[in-house]
Amino acid sequence: MTEFLQQVIIGLRIGSVYALIALGYTMVYGIIRLINFAHGEFIMVGGYTLFFMIPVLMGFGLPAWTSVFAAIIICAAVGVLAELLAYRPVRKKGNRMTALITAIGVSLILQNLAQAIPFIGPNPKAITQDIFQSGRIDLFGVNTNWTSIFTIIIAAFVMVGLQLFIHKTKIGRAMRAVSENKAASTLMGINVNRTIVITFIIGAGLAAVGALMYCAQYRAVMTTMGSMLGLKAFVAAVLGGIGLIPGAMLGGMLIGLIEALVTAYISSSLANALVFVVLILVLLVKPAGIMGRNVGEKV
Amino acid sequence: MSERAIVLKTEKLGMMFGGLKAVNDFNIEILEGELVGLIGPNGSGKTTVFNMLTGLHIPFEGEIYLMGKRITGMKTHKIIEQGIARTFQNIRLFGEMSVLENVKTSFTKDVKYNLFDTMFRTPKYFQIEKDIEDKAMDCLRIVHLDDKAAFQAKSLPYGQQRKLEIARALATDMKLLLLDEPAAGMNPTETSELIACIYDIRKKFNITIFLIEHDMSLVMKICERIQVINFGNTIAHGFPNEIAHNPDVIEAYLGEEAVENA
Amino acid sequence: AEGALEGQTILIGNIAPMTGVIANYGTAVDNGIRLAASEINASGGILGGTVVISTKDNQFTPAEAINGFNALLSEGAVAIIGAIASSVTSAITGPANDEGIVLITATSTADSITTEDDYVFRACFKDSFQGRMCASYAASQGWTKAAILYAKGDAYSSGLRDSFVAAAPDYGIEVVEEQSTSDTMAVDFSSQLATIAASGAEVLFAPYYYDTVGPKIIPQAREAGYLGAIIGADGFDGTQDVAVGDLTAYENVYFTNHYSPEDPSEVVQNFIAAYTEAYGAESLNALAALAYDAMYMVAQAIETAGSLDHDAIRDAMAGMHYVGVTGDMTLDETGTPDKSVAILTFVEEDGKLVQKFVTSQH
Amino acid sequence: MTDLRKKSLRGVITNVIMVALLIIVIYILSVSLSDNNYRLKLVPIIWHLCIFILLGTSLNLTMGFLGQLTLGHMGFMGIGAYTAALSSLALERAGLFIAKTAPPLQLIGVMLGCSLLGAIVAGIISLLMGIPALRMRGDYLAIVTLGFGLIIENVIANLPFAGGNGLAEGTASANLYQNGLGINSRLQAQYVYFPILLTIICVAFMFMYTTSKYGRAIKAIREDEIAANASGINATYYKILTFTISAFFAGLAGGLYAISTSSLTTGTFTFANSSIWNSTFIVVMVVLGGMGSLTGSIIAAIGMYMLNYEIKNGAWVAAMPQFLQSIFAFPMLIYAFVLTIVIMFKPFGLMGTYEFSLRRLLFRKSERAIGGEAK
Amino acid sequence: MLKIEDLVVSYGAIQALRGISLEVNEGEIVSLIGANGAGKTTTLHALTGLIPIKSGKVHYQKKNLRKVRAHEIVSLGLAHVPEGRQVFRRMTVIENLLMGAYSRTDRAEIAQNLTKVYKHFPRLEERAKQIAGTLSGGEQQMLAMGRAMMSAPKLIVMDEPSMGLSPILVKEVFNIIEDMHKEGITILLVEQNAKMALSVADRAYVLENGKISMSGKASELLDDEKVRQAYLGA
Numbered sequence A: 001m002t003e004f005l006q007q008v009i010i011g012l013r014i015g016s017v018y019a020l021i022a023l024g025y026t027m028v029y030g031i032i033r034l035i036n037f038a039h040g041e042f043i044m045v046g047g048y049t050l051f052f053m054i055p056v057l058m059g060f061g062l063p064a065w066t067s068v069f070a071a072i073i074i075c076a077a078v079g080v081l082a083e084l085l086a087y088r089p090v091r092k093k094g095n096r097m098t099a100l101i102t103a104i105g106v107s108l109i110l111q112n113l114a115q116a117i118p119f120i121g122p123n124p125k126a127i128t129q130d131i132f133q134s135g136r137i138d139l140f141g142v143n144t145n146w147t148s149i150f151t152i153i154i155a156a157f158v159m160v161g162l163q164l165f166i167h168k169t170k171i172g173r174a175m176r177a178v179s180e181n182k183a184a185s186t187l188m189g190i191n192v193n194r195t196i197v198i199t200f201i202i203g204a205g206l207a208a209v210g211a212l213m214y215c216a217q218y219r220a221v222m223t224t225m226g227s228m229l230g231l232k233a234f235v236a237a238v239l240g241g242i243g244l245i246p247g248a249m250l251g252g253m254l255i256g257l258i259e260a261l262v263t264a265y266i267s268s269s270l271a272n273a274l275v276f277v278v279l280i281l282v283l284l285v286k287p288a289g290i291m292g293r294n295v296g297e298k299v
Numbered sequence B: 001m002s003e004r005a006i007v008l009k010t011e012k013l014g015m016m017f018g019g020l021k022a023v024n025d026f027n028i029e030i031l032e033g034e035l036v037g038l039i040g041p042n043g044s045g046k047t048t049v050f051n052m053l054t055g056l057h058i059p060f061e062g063e064i065y066l067m068g069k070r071i072t073g074m075k076t077h078k079i080i081e082q083g084i085a086r087t088f089q090n091i092r093l094f095g096e097m098s099v100l101e102n103v104k105t106s107f108t109k110d111v112k113y114n115l116f117d118t119m120f121r122t123p124k125y126f127q128i129e130k131d132i133e134d135k136a137m138d139c140l141r142i143v144h145l146d147d148k149a150a151f152q153a154k155s156l157p158y159g160q161q162r163k164l165e166i167a168r169a170l171a172t173d174m175k176l177l178l179l180d181e182p183a184a185g186m187n188p189t190e191t192s193e194l195i196a197c198i199y200d201i202r203k204k205f206n207i208t209i210f211l212i213e214h215d216m217s218l219v220m221k222i223c224e225r226i227q228v229i230n231f232g233n234t235i236a237h238g239f240p241n242e243i244a245h246n247p248d249v250i251e252a253y254l255g256e257e258a259v260e261n262a
Numbered sequence C: 001a002e003g004a005l006e007g008q009t010i011l012i013g014n015i016a017p018m019t020g021v022i023a024n025y026g027t028a029v030d031n032g033i034r035l036a037a038s039e040i041n042a043s044g045g046i047l048g049g050t051v052v053i054s055t056k057d058n059q060f061t062p063a064e065a066i067n068g069f070n071a072l073l074s075e076g077a078v079a080i081i082g083a084i085a086s087s088v089t090s091a092i093t094g095p096a097n098d099e100g101i102v103l104i105t106a107t108s109t110a111d112s113i114t115t116e117d118d119y120v121f122r123a124c125f126k127d128s129f130q131g132r133m134c135a136s137y138a139a140s141q142g143w144t145k146a147a148i149l150y151a152k153g154d155a156y157s158s159g160l161r162d163s164f165v166a167a168a169p170d171y172g173i174e175v176v177e178e179q180s181t182s183d184t185m186a187v188d189f190s191s192q193l194a195t196i197a198a199s200g201a202e203v204l205f206a207p208y209y210y211d212t213v214g215p216k217i218i219p220q221a222r223e224a225g226y227l228g229a230i231i232g233a234d235g236f237d238g239t240q241d242v243a244v245g246d247l248t249a250y251e252n253v254y255f256t257n258h259y260s261p262e263d264p265s266e267v268v269q270n271f272i273a274a275y276t277e278a279y280g281a282e283s284l285n286a287l288a289a290l291a292y293d294a295m296y297m298v299a300q301a302i303e304t305a306g307s308l309d310h311d312a313i314r315d316a317m318a319g320m321h322y323v324g325v326t327g328d329m330t331l332d333e334t335g336t337p338d339k340s341v342a343i344l345t346f347v348e349e350d351g352k353l354v355q356k357f358v359t360s361q362h
Numbered sequence D: 001m002t003d004l005r006k007k008s009l010r011g012v013i014t015n016v017i018m019v020a021l022l023i024i025v026i027y028i029l030s031v032s033l034s035d036n037n038y039r040l041k042l043v044p045i046i047w048h049l050c051i052f053i054l055l056g057t058s059l060n061l062t063m064g065f066l067g068q069l070t071l072g073h074m075g076f077m078g079i080g081a082y083t084a085a086l087s088s089l090a091l092e093r094a095g096l097f098i099a100k101t102a103p104p105l106q107l108i109g110v111m112l113g114c115s116l117l118g119a120i121v122a123g124i125i126s127l128l129m130g131i132p133a134l135r136m137r138g139d140y141l142a143i144v145t146l147g148f149g150l151i152i153e154n155v156i157a158n159l160p161f162a163g164g165n166g167l168a169e170g171t172a173s174a175n176l177y178q179n180g181l182g183i184n185s186r187l188q189a190q191y192v193y194f195p196i197l198l199t200i201i202c203v204a205f206m207f208m209y210t211t212s213k214y215g216r217a218i219k220a221i222r223e224d225e226i227a228a229n230a231s232g233i234n235a236t237y238y239k240i241l242t243f244t245i246s247a248f249f250a251g252l253a254g255g256l257y258a259i260s261t262s263s264l265t266t267g268t269f270t271f272a273n274s275s276i277w278n279s280t281f282i283v284v285m286v287v288l289g290g291m292g293s294l295t296g297s298i299i300a301a302i303g304m305y306m307l308n309y310e311i312k313n314g315a316w317v318a319a320m321p322q323f324l325q326s327i328f329a330f331p332m333l334i335y336a337f338v339l340t341i342v343i344m345f346k347p348f349g350l351m352g353t354y355e356f357s358l359r360r361l362l363f364r365k366s367e368r369a370i371g372g373e374a375k
Numbered sequence E: 001m002l003k004i005e006d007l008v009v010s011y012g013a014i015q016a017l018r019g020i021s022l023e024v025n026e027g028e029i030v031s032l033i034g035a036n037g038a039g040k041t042t043t044l045h046a047l048t049g050l051i052p053i054k055s056g057k058v059h060y061q062k063k064n065l066r067k068v069r070a071h072e073i074v075s076l077g078l079a080h081v082p083e084g085r086q087v088f089r090r091m092t093v094i095e096n097l098l099m100g101a102y103s104r105t106d107r108a109e110i111a112q113n114l115t116k117v118y119k120h121f122p123r124l125e126e127r128a129k130q131i132a133g134t135l136s137g138g139e140q141q142m143l144a145m146g147r148a149m150m151s152a153p154k155l156i157v158m159d160e161p162s163m164g165l166s167p168i169l170v171k172e173v174f175n176i177i178e179d180m181h182k183e184g185i186t187i188l189l190v191e192q193n194a195k196m197a198l199s200v201a202d203r204a205y206v207l208e209n210g211k212i213s214m215s216g217k218a219s220e221l222l223d224d225e226k227v228r229q230a231y232l233g234a
């Protein structure tokens, strides 16, 4: 039983990182129906910002985690640049497929640019400093650490905040309106372009928070770190119901749990495949994801 | 009356959406060659009836018979094969395809060549392709779109798009044609043209038509019988002039003025 | 034949993943080769001929490796050093034999890469040898209960695992727990390590690369409560640069390597000094050292052959004896060196982790 | 003779002329180019191009014509490649076939047989996947096919007979070192007509497919699935059929890959990696060429492959200033920039849905007189 | 109040509007009628900035609308009920209505407007929590009009508001139009139902192939033989 609980805690911890990243995916997807393949690279940008900023900020006597603010700023800037320079011009002229290809392009550019920049380069870099309080703790006989606890709590906190933001604020409602019908939104007085930029800021900002959690946990950054992570997070978002904030959270947690439990009890090398098997099975039963409402098309 | 076959018959048809009963105890019998209208306030469940008839919604309860054969719960394309065709309230054309291709697609189910004929372009392939091209042009001619055959469907003006939908439905070679608000978005002049077109179709194909329409000038003029639903329940059925003076219908649907105009 | 190649350029090809997920290995190897080449040229070249390196990026993909190979061939390369990952290298071993050009791989350890009587050689030892050495060292320390954690889909990792498992009975080692990941890119091993910690293993064999071992496997293992020995192969080299958190976690970690940076011998110290000066210490690892040696081996073969004739170089290569950074070696009949392996460990020195030589095994 | 037939006959004639021209050009090149340039450069390029053309056009069937975004196309190529490699390896181990010494007819027979087997297995597996997957739409289908692609990759890596030295000597691993089919560059040069003819036949088939009732049906489904159903089209059937055909050709491309590459690794058949050999790039290829234009896919396949090839191997790169060279050391970077810029100026791809037709060029006048050509 | 001069709009190579001029004075109802594809919708889109204008002048309350960004137009008191309803399909009815008040900030005013909308369309109040995409066509039309009313506009432009509505609702829509008019809202109405449109309007324009072919008092146009032939089906 303890062993099982142990695995559950591990699952939740992995899951909260996925969940945080999935939130960013869901935000952007929810508004402009774009699978932002570059989101994984936003995490990478966040990771490197942390890598460079932690020693600087600690030099000023600040705690390591405060570097996340720098990461948020840089990530948001990258997100906004991607939107202004690539996504927006293409969105005006093309269709969704065109936008998808642009996202792939941006993702490749970011990843390869990072490798090409001499002080980043292809070598993985370790984050040697503890980002949160270090050390193990014993939770009802289950062995875990502070980082895990913080990760889970922060993920939950971010989710609730975001949910309130989307549903209770004016900007949030504007985002949802834009996500449905841009022309009608304009007629309501919504500045569509600005709303999309805000979405990218939030999405990329979340990637920065995700990067913090990732780095606190896994302690290393690499130019290709975002690809698989981003992909799994996207799967999480779809599993929970894409476009839905609680869905991203639930999906992330589930993917984490499935991974941990499959690894522990079935086959660790098939964990990746089984995650997708679960996703496919869920989608077959609930085509809009676990929390997605299947709004049939009105004929 | 009894000589004519019953083309469509429904028994206690019902549909639920969540907690909402959109259609309730819907019964109708349509005889061969008839032109029957279905009217009712917005949201009363008319389109939902059509959707059930064409398998887009699986009825919550009740049965549907086409030419005496039970078709309840069949897949859409099967129902179409049985001989029902329809148009949509919100136009659903194949926008990127040409007008002619739009009509040709409706022959797909009847085209009997296979992958082998496709690959090797056998004489059979050419024969069949030529046949359906001719038939498709015939359908277009009826709705006066033959000169637009090469246009992209989405570039047509609204009224012509509606006509193209009708042509596409005609091409499925049906016994029963369902028209969902064919005159919506047309001005009275265009509506009269449409009426002429519908008469034409009936004459040429000798088919049965079941239509939904809010334009009373059209309904009262061409429908032989009318059924009225409100909140999913049938509140009246009968001949046009009966309906026009039915107080329930006037209250729920027509309003006072419309009667004077009819 | 002093000066037999005077005034000629000697084109040596390098095929490596210069971009993408394992670009760090590609750059290390390229640096090693170029360092050796510039040293050779500085001391008068090979028989007077100047070495020129042409690098082709294989993007970690077999098909691109073939393109690179063909391009090098038509550029007129006399020998090719190439491909890092065994999966990619094996795509060009056939072509090398068909075209009759020497292919020496610095780092591909899969057993099947080299076969008898052909044009393919390597500077590293092969998986079956390294896995066996790990088992042998474990036995020598009296650890008899072993657990294994490896990447099933990765040829390097699963190859080492296979050889460790094969050798274990010979040394009286029992494998009590086996866990895996699908590839080496995994980041979270907590589940697997929790199971391993509960298995009562005394030693954990974890054939992964340093970027995974350093920040992830070792700290996560200690966190999961596994405090026993951790042993790995040459992929552990570099762990010291990516160690995180409490460095005591890295105690009781051992690995086999091609050389020891501590080795006081002149070749080794010279290499380390020269490499650090040219490219910095970050990418300095055994891969760079192997590539450096591979280049010198090619040079030695050309010198022996006295010409740029492909077959002559091949014949000079076969069975060659060579002393380099990664040891004193003789190529066996398949073209794989027979050399000793260094067992290294990590210790903390002035708040930094450094490698320490433990013993040498054969 | 009907107009339709007349046009078609002209089409056949022009196509035959084009194929003949292509083959003559290659023959002349084989005679006139130096061995280095012909065998070491042109021949591998031709083999690889055939693979990419098959992948691009076949994916265009599902993406462009059927309108379903699939992100796991390379998975089917993987199935084809592994099946072809392992089945040929079985023949080799049984002592029935050795690629290097096989007589021409036997070699062609084995290449064709094993590739077809790979294609069939890919087709069958895609059928099994398609039945549940194609119930999904849009981005959900995309993510499910991506998932299937990764599952295929993961499962292959876990098959005990599909790794290491294969079959009885195999272990579960992502790499298959032994491949009975992998032929050397001399043989590849000698049999260069094999991939060319195979590709031409396949593309011709796909072209026929898209211009028949099948093509009309799937285009209708792309435009509006509900309306297609309501026109009597069995959308599920046509979707699965098209998906399967598409996977079949990807499997065939896998067979060609196995022939041209002597060792396989699942990393080639994945969703994304650092080269152009992955599912993402096939999607990019289809969009860049124009969704719904087979000619577009062919042009994009050639263009994209050559771009990547030239960035990495082109002599002109070495002639550039040092600064530019150091940027060109990152092929994917250059590539991504080109890609993004092209898509910005040509958002609907190079060809849109337009098909290039020599016939139209040659007989334009007389055909306009016949009429019926959509404008 | 609104003055359009020589407006030209094109979609690629197709010129949809070939220089039209029209005027709407404060307090008027002006109808714009014309056959399918005449360019009515295009005119309204150009007005509220949904499509770019090629040339011509558009002035609203002395302001050059070409200089105002699309999303700022509604806060000038110009609301648009678009063709085909364009409701936010996945939002609830009430959320749709609140979106209409996006440019308003005064909560009391919003609440007041909401009551007014509910008074005109009780059905919307019944279905306040329903997802708009599942409403029937007519219900969606009511929602689109209600939504426009939520921004408390001075000028409403409506694109075929009666399309797909039951006779009783068509009457209701025209009643609402007259109500709005009485409340002092100026209205530019595009309609296929030319008879109704002309009977509520003060003045009207007839659009033919992207050009104004006729204009004048609505009652006069109603009696015009050409208009009757082409648009009234008589």
Ligand SMILES: Nc1ncnc2c1ncn2[C@@H]1O[C@H](COP(=O)(O)OP(=O)(O)OP(=O)(O)O)[C@@H](O)[C@H]1O
Pocket: A296, A297, A298, B017, B018, B022, B040, B041, B042, B043, B044, B045, B046, B047, B048, B049, B089, E134, E135, E136, E137, E138, E139, E164
């Ligand atoms: N897919 C669905 N999910 C939930 N409710 C639905 C769905 N389709 C229709 N409804 C509801 O069922 C009722 C009947 O709708 P229907 O479309 O049949 O009306 P209608 O009579 O055709 O109206 P109109 O004349 O306006 O087209 C409406 O209240 C509508 O909101």
Ligand SMILES: Nc1ncnc2c1ncn2[C@@H]1O[C@H](COP(=O)(O)OP(=O)(O)OP(=O)(O)O)[C@@H](O)[C@H]1O
Pocket: B155, B156, B157, B158, B159, B185, E011, E014, E016, E034, E035, E036, E037, E038, E039, E040, E041, E042, E043, E083
């Ligand atoms: N997005 C578009 N792209 C190309 N042409 C268009 C587009 N929208 C409209 N058109 C063309 O512009 C012309 C005017 O169209 P518009 O929609 O303004 O007509 P309308 O008078 O509103 O007709 P309806 O009564 O059908 O609504 C038509 O010929 C139409 O085909």
Ligand SMILES: [Mg+2]
Pocket: B046, B047, B048, B089, E136, E137
């Ligand atoms: Mg309806």
Ligand SMILES: [Mg+2]
Pocket: E040, E041, E042, E083, E159
């Ligand atoms: Mg309009």
